[in-house]
Amino acid sequence: MLNFNVDFTGEFVAFFLLAVCAIVGAVMAINFTKVVHTALSLAFTFIAIAGLYILLEAEFLAFVQVLLYVGAITILMIFGIMMTKHDSEGLEPRRPLLETLAAIGCLCLFGIIFYGIRNANFPAESAPFTDDNTREIGMQLFTQYAIPFELVSVLLTVAFIGAVALAKREEEDPQ
Incomplete structure (x- = not known):
């Protein structure tokens, strides 16, 4: 094994x-x-x-x-x-039972992953890699995936504007 x-x-x-x-x-x-x-x-x-x-x-x-x-x-x-501000930052109380259970869980997860990797049959390489993979990613990104790329940029811009608007609203409304 x-x-x-x-x-x-x-x-x-x-x-x-x-x-x-x-x-x-x-x-x-x-x-x-x-x-x-x-x-x-x-x-x-x-x-x-x-x-x-x-x-x-x-x-x-x-x-x-x-x-x-x-x-x-x-x-x-x-x-x-x-x-x-981190004035109220304090130490959490130690929980030995919780830490022991977490360690046992991590060891079990490691064992399962190790066993799975050792018994896996990975397929052979299906397609050869190009010499310049960055150029190939750029060609795919700006030809085949141009519309999803632009949609993601618009989505990120809207999320940024929303975050600024929320931060501005919180700043104006102190409680």
């Missing part, structure tokens, strides 16, 4: 280190009590995931990961944290 014949190549070592960094960053994000530390550990996780995308030869996804998640969302979270 467990066949661990692994060639220790540079790609395997890089994958292992990036995977460990992503997992450690995610666990730190869950366990930190200060919100700024949580946001920074999430940025660390996002960077490790971008590195995994590079190993998969998906440079466009890695670029988007760094640009959107590390750059925009993490900075937005930090600005949001800095602009709000």
Whole structure:
């Protein structure tokens, strides 16, 4: 059942280190009590995931990961944290039974996923990848998927305007 014949190549070592960094960053994000530390550990996780995308030869996804998640969302979270008041921030009481049950649940989930991956029959590669996948994504995006792309941009613009309108209304109506 467990066949661990692994060639220790540079790609395997890089994958292992990036995977460990992503997992450690995610666990730190869950366990930190200060919100700024949580946001920074999430940025660390996002960077490790971008590195995994590079190993998969998906440079466009890695670029988007760094640009959107590390750059925009993490900075937005930090600005949001800095602009709000955290005077009543306190520590939660420890719940050993809940933490033990959560750890057991995580181990069971890990076992199920590990068993499923080890027994899965992944299909062979169906279509060869192009040499320049970013160019291929751009060609598909601006030819075949041009209308959905524009609809998403309009939807995001409307959501942004709605968020600004809601924030403005809350600012004008202090209670």
